[in-house]
Amino acid sequence: MEPYRLTATQAVSQIQAGTLTVSAYVTSLLSRIEQRDEAVQAWAYLDRELVLRRARELDVIPPGERGPLYGVVVGVKDVIYTKDMPTQHNSPIYKDDAPALDAGCVAILRSSGALILRKTTTTEFAATITSPATRNPHDPARTLGGSMIRPASFNGVYALKPTWGAISPEGLKVYSLTLDTLGLYARSAADLELLGASGNSEAKGVSGMRFAVLKNPRAAFPDPGLGSQHAITKAVALLREHGATVDEIDNDTVWPDFDQMPTWHRTVMTTDGRVALDEQLAGQVENKGGFTHKARLAALDGIAALQPRVDQVLQGYEALLTPSVPDEAPVGFENTGSAAFNSVWRALHVPVVNVPGFQGEDGLPVGVSLVAPRYRDRHLVRVRAAVGEIFEAQGGWRPKNHIHD
Amino acid sequence: MEPYRLTATQAVSQIQAGTLTVSAYVTSLLSRIEQRDEAVQAWAYLDRELVLRRARELDVIPPGERGPLYGVVVGVKDVIYTKDMPTQHNSPIYKDDAPALDAGCVAILRSSGALILRKTTTTEFAATITSPATRNPHDPARTLGGSMIRPASFNGVYALKPTWGAISPEGLKVYSLTLDTLGLYARSAADLELLGASGNSEAKGVSGMRFAVLKNPRAAFPDPGLGSQHAITKAVALLREHGATVDEIDNDTVWPDFDQMPTWHRTVMTTDGRVALDEQLAGQVENKGGFTHKARLAALDGIAALQPRVDQVLQGYEALLTPSVPDEAPVGFENTGSAAFNSVWRALHVPVVNVPGFQGEDGLPVGVSLVAPRYRDRHLVRVRAAVGEIFEAQGGWRPKNHIHD
Structure with a gap:
């Protein structure tokens, strides 16, 4: 080879x-x-x-x-x-x-x-959705994506967005002080373990493991495409088939404030970015969204109050399954695709991994995210090894090590 | 001149x-x-x-x-x-x-x-208390101090530690992602306004203004020296004399978790520093304090839960008065003096200004801090102008524009 x-x-x-x-x-x-x-x-x-x-x-x-x-x-x-x-x-x-x-x-x-x-x-300062010239290696008519979990799904590779702060952002151009998270891409689960120093983990199957999905994801994760709906349905079926339990978390009941996360995320990101970029990205600087300090503090405090409650519920599971993206990589380069499914977890500071294995209607890769409580990064990498083996073998899309001829 | x-x-x-x-x-x-x-x-x-x-x-x-x-x-x-x-x-x-x-x-x-x-x-990476060779300009046998409020008090100058995140830390060597705060020193209140772009404020006296002090500061602020006790007592007396109200905040009742702040601050700072400095500052890297991820999250979440409640109480006052330091600049250079009185406010992300005007037993400067809710930085600078005029004139120590012959 x-x-x-x-x-x-x-x-x-x-x-x-x-x-x-x-x-x-x-x-x-x-x-x-x-x-x-x-x-x-x-x-x-x-x-x-x-x-x-x-x-x-x-x-x-x-x-x-x-x-x-x-x-x-x-x-x-x-x-x-x-x-x-x-x-x-x-x-x-x-x-x-x-x-x-x-x-x-x-x-x-x-x-x-x-x-x-x-x-x-x-993208400019990793802060806009304007795409660079880069093409999706699986289809040159499509975007590569922007940051971490989304492009991992679009390209069919592994990614780890660790717990916020677990990798020092020292020397990273700051956009959002409270959201920026350095992460890792890799071709295989083993490569991520190598870089993440998680120690070798033998994938021992998922039998007896307990997973969760959100019961009412629609408000926080609007407009899922067929690709992601299919991926989650198939992922749940495969896990059950292999002896795992998959429960529904009734987020409307246990986290009634969860649906505010997209708004809170946008508020924090915009107000953080205004400080960081000053006069560089005009639209955000000029505060077109009209975010006040009061709105910023409500968002920061709201997120901070939700974080430990999300952790607590997730402690009861090996991982939460959630879509990585709405669907396959979109055609065109006007933007790098919707980040709507990623921002909530980014703001919650929880570790997320993308596990490839599924595909959309056009045969392009669609990944599924696994989410764990803050600082359970190593645990998550171990769970992914077991889950990834199943998804890669039976999900329908076989990762081709990021290489197409 | x-x-x-x-x-x-x-x-x-x-x-x-x-x-x-x-x-x-x-x-x-x-x-x-x-x-x-x-x-x-x-x-x-x-x-x-x-x-x-x-x-x-x-x-x-x-x-x-x-x-x-x-x-x-x-x-x-x-x-x-x-x-x-x-x-x-x-x-x-x-x-x-x-x-x-x-x-x-x-x-x-x-x-x-x-x-x-x-x-x-x-100090090394602005992270240790080991002093550089720098001497206190008022007494070459004493330390200059370390960071922001403390050295401002030791040197009799104005300082603004703004709300966390109000000045982008981009390009600052990261020590603590959640605590590092860039601030400003200046010779006069007007200079701080110039730099902080707060707009010109006419000091119109403090008559009718409402200030606060903590009723039970001892647990969070241990071992105040005579210098700071005298400064606070005199500051309160001067404000009342000039027509202001000074209330006591019963922190034991309204913020029963306030006393945990020094521990939470130490936990967050140490665990943040471990990520940032990796193998550079050995003692903290080796995790001599034995801080776990669980302790870190308890500290982060504890601080985050307290922040809005502190803000809410402080909204009722022009500012909270609190000692800037235990006392005058200590003699010697083994360390830059105790930061115990500053860390709580730093972790709460609230803006703090040092107002000079008082002195210790040896005739060296002792400042008083004014604290306001997050993002009330400009308000705080305006209050300081009014307060500073009184403290400078009647506090007993006259700032000499940082210059001694």
């Missing part, structure tokens, strides 16, 4: 065994990028010479001195500072801006032996 | 009138720094040539194109990125580190016409 087709876990294993060098791995990745770059346009910055030099530097490190992420190759979204590459936020203001600074997460990756391959595209 | 003795408001006024140039102002400041630098040691970085060049650049801007902060000269704490000066965090890790990056607040200052004079010293 061409090295570029390997998951990170597989590549690391070959590098450890001495059958693959970091340079050979990177060379293969670069050749694949060259083949696909014109169609996908995923890179905001890529310096081939720099990357090959870093690979050679890693190759000469003696085995005993290699870090825990030695041989892992990572792309970094272009709103996160990297000291050897420009950081441009997809904004004309920061064109060719190259502060010699590594974000905290990048510094940790480097010191653990990972190689930073390139900067990936972003 | 030598230009270095002017408040920022006075200097701006002379520059606007054409009787002072930015270059002449800066030259005077630099000569004063040269005189005092050996004794005070306040600068982490100062490049005289750079500053004079910037001053000349400002001088040639035509009057019609000058920003709202034209002629204001600012020092920036060395945990905030400045693109033309190194940012070293008082840490050997970042020695001579000069990422070409302006923090959001610095970018706004520059684009408004302010001149960044130099970087001021900090």
